[in-house]
Amino acid sequence: MNLLDLLFAGSRQASYQRAMANTRSRGITETDADAHRRIARELEPERGGFPFGTIGRDASPVRLPDETALASSLVIGASGSGKTRFILNLMQRAIERSLLSSADPLPVELELVDPKQETFDLLSQYIVALWLAADGATRERIASAVRVIDWSRDAVTPVAPFDNSAGEVSNTYLAYLRTDVAIQAGAHSYSGALRQAFFMFACVLVERRFPPNYRFAMRFLDDETYRRRILEGVADADVRAFFEEAKHSLPKQTRDALLRRIQSDMSFPEVRLSVGIPPPDLDRLLPRRATPIVLGNYGSSMTLPLAKGKERASYRLIDVLLSAPRRDPRRRGLLVIDESPMLLSEENELTAALMEGARTLRSAGMGVLFAAQDFANALPSQIVRTLMLNTRWWAVFQSREEAEWIYPHIARSPSDTSDADRHREFVRTVQNLRRQHFYLYVKGHSALPLRAPDVGDPAVRSAAELRAVFRREIASRSTIAARTAVDLIAKWEAEVVDGVSVPPAPLPSKARSPRGIDQLMKDLGLGK
Amino acid sequence: MTGLHTTSKKRFPTRLAALTLLHLLAAPVYVVRFLVRTLRTLARFRTVRRGLIECPHCHGENALDLLATCRRCGVTEFGSRLHCSNCGQTNSGFACDACGALIRVL
Numbered sequence: 001m002n003l004l005d006l007l008f009a010g011s012r013q014a015s016y017q018r019a020m021a022n023t024r025s026r027g028i029t030e031t032d033a034d035a036h037r038r039i040a041r042e043l044e045p046e047r048g049g050f051p052f053g054t055i056g057r058d059a060s061p062v063r064l065p066d067e068t069a070l071a072s073s074l075v076i077g078a079s080g081s082g083k084t085r086f087i088l089n090l091m092q093r094a095i096e097r098s099l100l101s102s103a104d105p106l107p108v109e110l111e112l113v114d115p116k117q118e119t120f121d122l123l124s125q126y127i128v129a130l131w132l133a134a135d136g137a138t139r140e141r142i143a144s145a146v147r148v149i150d151w152s153r154d155a156v157t158p159v160a161p162f163d164n165s166a167g168e169v170s171n172t173y174l175a176y177l178r179t180d181v182a183i184q185a186g187a188h189s190y191s192g193a194l195r196q197a198f199f200m201f202a203c204v205l206v207e208r209r210f211p212p213n214y215r216f217a218m219r220f221l222d223d224e225t226y227r228r229r230i231l232e233g234v235a236d237a238d239v240r241a242f243f244e245e246a247k248h249s250l251p252k253q254t255r256d257a258l259l260r261r262i263q264s265d266m267s268f269p270e271v272r273l274s275v276g277i278p279p280p281d282l283d284r285l286l287p288r289r290a291t292p293i294v295l296g297n298y299g300s301s302m303t304l305p306l307a308k309g310k311e312r313a314s315y316r317l318i319d320v321l322l323s324a325p326r327r328d329p330r331r332r333g334l335l336v337i338d339e340s341p342m343l344l345s346e347e348n349e350l351t352a353a354l355m356e357g358a359r360t361l362r363s364a365g366m367g368v369l370f371a372a373q374d375f376a377n378a379l380p381s382q383i384v385r386t387l388m389l390n391t392r393w394w395a396v397f398q399s400r401e402e403a404e405w406i407y408p409h410i411a412r413s414p415s416d417t418s419d420a421d422r423h424r425e426f427v428r429t430v431q432n433l434r435r436q437h438f439y440l441y442v443k444g445h446s447a448l449p450l451r452a453p454d455v456g457d458p459a460v461r462s463a464a465e466l467r468a469v470f471r472r473e474i475a476s477r478s479t480i481a482a483r484t485a486v487d488l489i490a491k492w493e494a495e496v497v498d499g500v501s502v503p504p505a506p507l508p509s510k511a512r513s514p515r516g517i518d519q520l521m522k523d524l525g526l527g528k
Numbered sequence: 529m530t531g532l533h534t535t536s537k538k539r540f541p542t543r544l545a546a547l548t549l550l551h552l553l554a555a556p557v558y559v560v561r562f563l564v565r566t567l568r569t570l571a572r573f574r575t576v577r578r579g580l581i582e583c584p585h586c587h588g589e590n591a592l593d594l595l596a597t598c599r600r601c602g603v604t605e606f607g608s609r610l611h612c613s614n615c616g617q618t619n620s621g622f623a624c625d626a627c628g629a630l631i632r633v634l
Contacts, residue, residue, distance in 0.1 A: 023595045023606065
């Protein structure tokens with residue numbers, strides 16, 4: 001008999017009494033409904049919080065504390081099960097408390113990444129309804145707080161994916177991230193040589209602060225004198241060497257394939273106009289402003305290949321994740337990724353960054369809400385496991401496999417049925433949940449069967465009217481007309497591609513290290 | 529053969545003395561190890577006496593005393609989920625009731 005046996009033997013009586021009490025409190029006298037109410041009470045914050053739905057026949061409201069509601073989470077459910085409306089309710093409450101509430105204000109930064117357009121459309125209608133009902137000052141506050149990322153043939157939100165003026169990462173890493181995401185998002189196949197050429201070309205764009213442009217790419221790859229002039233402004237010696245020795249490092253097939261890939265990207269007007277504006281013009285046209293609410297529509301709406309929206313959403317997510325560690329953690333942030341398996345299914349840099357983000361963003365005061373119809377089948381098991389472990393709560397609407405995730409966490413009262421029968425019955429129940437009904441599991445508590453709150457439709461005007469007002473009054477602040485974009489791109493091409501002079505290279509960013517002791521002395525003001 | 533036996537007998541006291549010396553030298557190490565282990569066990573057992581432990585992952589509270597079934601002998605009894613009074617099986621940890629993560633107690 002060892003010491004542990006002696007200790008356990010000594011505490012046997014106390015252990016027996018505690019075990020009796022614990023077993024009794026776990027359900028011998030408590031019904032399911034009582035248990036659910038008790039759990040709901042445990043979750044309830046002292047004040048404020050976010051309404052998550054109602055419980056029981058008397059529809060008692062269930063609220064979650066702010067820090068739990070805005071923590072990382074999973075929302076799962078079949079199409080039409082009420083998942084989108086649930087997310088919408090959460091975002092609406094966050095917007096109301098962030099922009100309008102004086103009684104219970106909560107500064108929140110909200111970012112919506114919607115690859116299918118539906119959530120974006122509904123939320124934009126809701127914001128317009130708020131805007132229409134508000135007075136002049138509030139209207140201005142709402143409109144200036146929202147940034148819209150959208151593209152159409154008439155107007156686009158210009159972006160500069162190869163601009164590293166913020167200097168959050170090195171130029172090479174930014175080029176690497178962009179290349180990796182673009183390669184994974186597209187349906188093209190890439191050889192090792194083409195991948196390398198694409199990466200090196202991205203390095204040139206980042207170093208020179210140039211927008212992606214087919215005519216520039218063509219002249220850069222064809223005209224050696226022009227190429228040498230451009231490379232004079234590239235600090236990275238390896239990139240310079242790669243293109244200076246293009247005859248050896250860039251075989252004709254690879255060069256042609258690279259041009260084909262760039263042409264295929266730039267042939268869509270929405271893409272060309274949104275990424276083609278030179279970053280310095282962009283700074284002048286739409287000065288960067290801090291907007292707490294960013295609505296991103298990355299749906300292709302059957303007018304663009306799906307890969308284009310996916311690529312753009314990935315670019316944006318990378319930007320958000322890169323800047324997240326430097327955000328103020330006192331201001332809560334929520335990144336909502338609708339249909340997240342569309343972006344997570346590949347083993348790429350974005351997936352790695354998002355998984356890392358799911359683990360670490362909590363310390364930056366930011367949560368990520370991953371929504372999907374089905375995680376278990378759409379994603380590799382390793383990613384699913386990471387998501388399950390690193391999320392604070394799950395809302396499971398009508399679904400099949402995910403019912404198994406919830407089953408171990410439901411409150412169980414004693415009954416005559418066997419555990420296997422009860423398990424089968426529960427899985428069947430979750431598969432046939434009615435619209436708006438779901439199981440909420442907050443870690444550390446048992447799962448609760450809830451009904452999601454109703455989301456009022458903004459019935460003040462028709463949807464078409466609301467969309468028009470949204471475009472005119474709110475989206476117009478972050479988009480520019482297609483005509484303007486065409487003019488700016490043509491002007492840049494005339495200056496940089498067709499013109500004899502090449503603009504000087506941008507000043508080195510803060511993150512870049514000085515090149516040699518002479519440069520360092522000069523930077524310190526000690527050089528000649 | 530006779531010479532060999534004689535040599536072995538002569539060496540026996542020397543070997544005994546060397547072995548005793550070695551044991552005496554090692555004894556403090558064993559005493560320290562015993563004390564460290566005993567103190568560590570007593571410190572960990574304080575959690576068992578409290579009857580509750582917080583999951584380090586989800587921060588949910590888990591009761592240590594329940595109606596538990598031993599995984600080795602299958603006996604179900606009211607008592608500690610870490611120790612079976614029937615077969616003496618002791619488990620160092622268990623899966624959290626809420627999130628399923630392993631909680632190490634002992």
